[in-house]
Amino acid sequence: MCQDCGCGDVNLVPLELQTRILARNxxxxxxxxxxxxxxxxxTVNLMGSPGSGKTAVLESTARMFKGGRHxxxxxxxxxxDNDAARLARAGIRSCAIQxxxxxxxDAEMVHHELHHLDLEGVEFLFIENVGNLVCPAVYDLGQSVxxxxxxxxxxxxxxxxxxxxFAKADLVLLTxxxxxxxxxxxxxxxxxxxxxxxxxxxxxxxxSAQDDVGVDGWVAWLRARRAALMHETVPA
Amino acid sequence: MHEYSIVQSLVDSxxxxxxxxxxAVVRSVRVSIGEVAGVDCGLLTTAYEVFRAGTLCENAAMxxxxxxxxxxxxxxxxxxxxxxxxxxxxxxxxxxxxxxDEIILQRVELEVA
Numbered sequence: 001m002c003q004d005c006g007c008g009d010v011n012l013v014p015l016e017l018q019t020r021i022l023a024r025n026x027x028x029x030x031x032x033x034x035x036x037x038x039x040x041x042x043t044v045n046l047m048g049s050p051g052s053g054k055t056a057v058l059e060s061t062a063r064m065f066k067g068g069r070h071x072x073x074x075x076x077x078x079x080x081d082n083d084a085a086r087l088a089r090a091g092i093r094s095c096a097i098q099x100x101x102x103x104x105x106d107a108e109m110v111h112h113e114l115h116h117l118d119l120e121g122v123e124f125l126f127i128e129n130v131g132n133l134v135c136p137a138v139y140d141l142g143q144s145v146x147x148x149x150x151x152x153x154x155x156x157x158x159x160x161x162x163x164x165x166f167a168k169a170d171l172v173l174l175t176x177x178x179x180x181x182x183x184x185x186x187x188x189x190x191x192x193x194x195x196x197x198x199x200x201x202x203x204x205x206x207x208s209a210q211d212d213v214g215v216d217g218w219v220a221w222l223r224a225r226r227a228a229l230m231h232e233t234v235p236a
Numbered sequence: 237m238h239e240y241s242i243v244q245s246l247v248d249s250x251x252x253x254x255x256x257x258x259x260a261v262v263r264s265v266r267v268s269i270g271e272v273a274g275v276d277c278g279l280l281t282t283a284y285e286v287f288r289a290g291t292l293c294e295n296a297a298m299x300x301x302x303x304x305x306x307x308x309x310x311x312x313x314x315x316x317x318x319x320x321x322x323x324x325x326x327x328x329x330x331x332x333x334x335x336x337d338e339i340i341l342q343r344v345e346l347e348v349a
Contacts, residue, residue, distance in 0.1 A: 010263070010347050011347065011348050011349075012263060012345045012346065012347055012348075013260070013345065013346045013347075013348050014343055014344075014345050014346075015253055015254075015343060015344050015345070015346065016342070016343050017249075017253055017341050017342060017343055017344065018340060018341075018342055018343075019249055019253070019340065019341050020339065020340060020341075021242060021245050021246050021249050021267065021339045021340065021341050022242070022245055022339055023249070024245065024248065025245070102238075102241070103237055103238055104238055106241070134238075134274060135237070135238035135274070137274045138238055138242075138273070138274040138275065138339070139238075163272050164272045164273065164274035164337075165274075167272055167333065167337075193321075196321045196322065196323070197319060197320065197321055197322060198322065199322065200307070200322040200323070200330040200331045200332065200333075201330035
């Protein structure tokens with residue numbers, strides 16, 4: 001209480017802070033990023049709705065790499081390690097994070113898992129985030145790039161409905177292209193236009209992962225981006 | 237529904253700011269949430285009301301300032317209209333987000349003896 005005049009007013013002290021609420025996550029993410037980059041590993045935070053084809057993309061990626069010797073994956077799901085098992089069968093060394101009720105991965109979960117994953121010889125680490133178009137976009141994990149898998153069955157205006165994830169994306173993989181003949185009302189141009197309104201520099205690769213269509217473009221993109229990152233970080 | 241984990245981080249941030257002033261009572265918390273930060277303000281308020289019980293924010297009202305998204309051309313600085321393609325119509329540069337992704341603890345007010 002005010003001690004001076006006895007007015008009974010509460011003595012309030014303001015603290016001006018302007019701090020990022022997720023500063024601790026961001027700090028751990030930066031630690032992850034440095035750790036991975038120092039080992040020559042290019043890290044993809046692969047996000048998208050449940051059933052958008054994230055795991056199928058990675059299986060196809062392993063086929064393009066002729067086995068997954070240089071690939072590793074961390075698969076996040078609320079429950080089960082089914083995706084990690086699928087990736088292991090595809091030849092990608094992988095582990096699962098079961099988040100319980102958490103709708104996203106965070107940097108601390110990834111950091112913990114990095115201690116358990118053999119990264120010797122790995123060039124590409126894929127973090128398959130929890131299937132969800134909202135929450136994963138909020139948390140930096142320490143990735144080199146954000147990639148969103150969006151299937152043609154999800155609706156042309158999904159990017160407009162979930163702008164945050166697309167605003168932060170470096171690349172959109174438009175998946176399940178093989179289903180287009182069965183979807184006469186789906187207009188690829190409408191999807192592209194929706195993406196362009198929420199993603200400032202839209203890069204889109206069309207894919208049908210189950211028959212490896214478009215995966216060569218995705219792998220070329222990965223290799224080019226990894227080369228650029230490693231070039232940036234080579235000491236002068 | 238990651239708003240609960242945002243509140244957890246918010247309470248941790250407030251604790252760090254209060255530090256060793258153990259005699260102080262946190263009376264108010266003010267945050268900024270960007271329009272495209274991926275945080276729903278209604279859910280954040282609900283999560284805060286549930287989660288603050290038993291924490292040092294128990295007696296602190298929370299005010300949320302919603303920050304509208306603002307996209308600009310990185311070259312000429314022109315504002316990109318809401319709902320438009322995120323590219324400068326003059327320079328054809330990809331727009332950058334000048335505001336709208338904030339998840340910020342702006343200030344707290346402490347009641348001190």
